[in-house]
Amino acid sequence: MKGLLTTVRELFRYRGQEGQLAWMGHRLSGLGTVLFFTFHVIDTSWAFFWPEGYVHALKLYKHPLFLLGEMVLVLAVLYHAINGLRVVLMDFFPELWQYQRRLTIGGFVLVGLLYTPAFLIMGAHMLQGLDIL
């Protein structure tokens, strides 16, 4: 547990810059996605085991709070995918290490570029679905 406290405290103190940020983001997005995965497998399995429950779960997913959660989830998955791809590439091709900083920041930019249209589309779905638009 001491290690956990150190990680949280040093997040603001230790100047690991973009590398530390990338690592922290990878960890948080991964853990968040696993948490959602657990619930998602259970509720999706209800389509077979308990259709009434599945209908209830899908109603819950249409709640505004879950729609916001969906937006966060897509960002988490997208970030984890792109940052993970960078880690894989750098591990398999060590000659890329000299571009580590540029690749990390480039990854952040790519996430932003890909997430913007996704965010707008999900926002439009949300406004339409909730009868606001």
Added chain:
Amino acid sequence: MAAETGAPARRVNINNFETNVWRYMRLSGLLIIPLLLGHLLILHLINSVFDVNYEWVIEYRWGLIGWRIYDAFLLWFAGLHGFLGVRCVIRDYVHDAQVRRVIMVVMAMVVIFLFLLGTVALIGAPFEPVEIPVVP
């Protein structure tokens, strides 16, 4: 030459558990990226949660065996990738061997439970929606 580049003179094949976990995380990651981005694209961008309902899932998604296989791949590869990732985080922060062992055993049971639940549902789900009572 080897001395100049710092490359090892002989490739050593390491096949212990941790190295295989390391390999699995990278290789499964490469597989999961297109699978999961495709999943998000179809269900969250092209369609949305407002299009998804019980009949739709049974008829249009699980009605096609290919989507069941797709979902099974996601379940197994992403599930194992995710929980091996949690294992990595736990090994970073929990240093008490006893506590760590308990967490690992519980987590292994959760993984087995989820894999069974998901796999049985993917195999067993009907191809025609069953009549369900109207939910108010």
